[in-house]
Amino acid sequence: MMTTIITDTGSDLPKQLLDEYEIIMLPLIVQVNDEEYLDRSNIEPKQLYTYMKEGAVPKTAQVPPSIIKETLTSCARNGQPAIYITLSSGISGTYQTAVLMKNEVLEEYPNAQIEVFDSQAASLGYGLMVYEAAKEAKEGKSFDEILHTLQHYQNHLEHIFTVDDLEYLLRGGRVSKTAALMGTLLKIKPVLHMEDGKLFPLEKLRGKKKVLGRMVELMKERASSLDDITIGISHADDTETAKALKDLIIEETGNKNILVTMIGCAIGAHAGPGTIALFFLNTPKKAS
Template sequence: MIHIITDTGSDLPKQLSDEYNISMIPLVVQINNEEYLDRSNIEPKQLYTYMKDGAVPKTAQVPPALIKETLTSYAKNGQPAIYITLSSGISGTYQTAVLMKNEVLEEYPDAQIEVFDSQAASLGYGLMVYEAAKEAKEGKALNEIMNTLQHYQKHLESIFTVDDLEYLLRGGRVSKTAAVMGTLLKIKPVLHMEDGKLFPLEKLRGKKKVLGRMVELMKERAESLDDITIGISHADDTETAQALKELIIEETGNRNILITMIGCAIGAHAGPGTIALFFLNTPKKVY
């Protein structure tokens, strides 16, 4: 069976990674000059507590040696594996993984190891990982799973909003003036992923309007919402995530909705209160 590997930026719920035996490589976050491994020796809720207390966390790539060690463990046992990474548009993890894969192949030239750039973040590529793991468990071939991943990469929609523009200001996503005025006027941006990078889409006043607009955008962009898994991730805001879920059910009838907390890798940049919505704009093809 093909083994699926990902990193903690995928925010895949632990029960799913355990159920499908998915290898999870921890991303690195630095807080108050201390280095932590995401979901290993720090949990997302702890990160958001630090941030609410004024800490300014930074993120770092997975140590190359850890990626190489993981890939080598499958190569030397002759087990095919696919590593699905955080978008290369916002992280260097994909490029590092490709370099490590090439080093592994020098030692094990017959190994079947693939590294796939999700061009997504958080549960966006968590849904890709989940689908790939289901297909691997069904016994599908490596090329079939890669085709599915390419379909997700092309058709996945990712829509975000943040609770506090200050965190986007720190990351250079908005100007200081926009952040100050946005905070005063309670303006909340709606952003989306395009070509693996995050871009502003609209600005609205009030959380309720933002959630309504996120659902409107989903209905506008999706061919069909009947046969897909919809993902919601949140940065320590279960109440709003649940409100979004209920709105989606009310507006679309789709109850196949997965909710998870945004991990340290994405949360360090987006900040507490971030809400993200993920869905395919066209149903998965059957190959």
């Protein structure tokens, strides 16, 4: 039986791919203006970014345990192997909660084939992991083969991103108030990456064009090969800059296999409008 792939809305995969590969997506919670929403259910990214530009300070919470348990129970009851790929445990408690729910389900269905996998990634970074896992599931790859692929992605996936306004990182405690003020005045944009499932600053540059160029340089430096891989770009309501980055990648590398999506509410609530992120494997997966 084909393995069911489950993810949550932090993976920022477009609906078209979710439908095509029968991926189940669970909603993270977004709290804004004293209202609570289910991400991509009753709030969309553009709406959230409008609120943020008007001064709202949204918060997020993990996928409700009841939804996780209900989804895993349904798979177990139907004898359906399932892998739930979660947002990094370094920035969300969803992974830990999902493991607890999995164990509860296994008490009732001890023979169920269920796994919870910590992506140690965010946004389209683990969206690419989910996408690859779902493709392999549809191709008939085994449960263990899919987990092996996910482990490769976890070990070799790179995240490089920048934000348009340091104020949002300030709110999240990622930069000091002085750094945010100086960055805004000097039009300094940080380049950040993810390591061991957590966000870290890399460099500070002046001007968007320099930042995009440096992001592509870093990708070329870190990747052993940019052939035969899918490159991901996600953006927080900035299609123009996302297109500029895509065009630059094609010009510099020749790779046209680029997936572009909008950053959803769960990640955008912390990074803010105008965020641009780049994802790729530093070592391509060997054909099995």
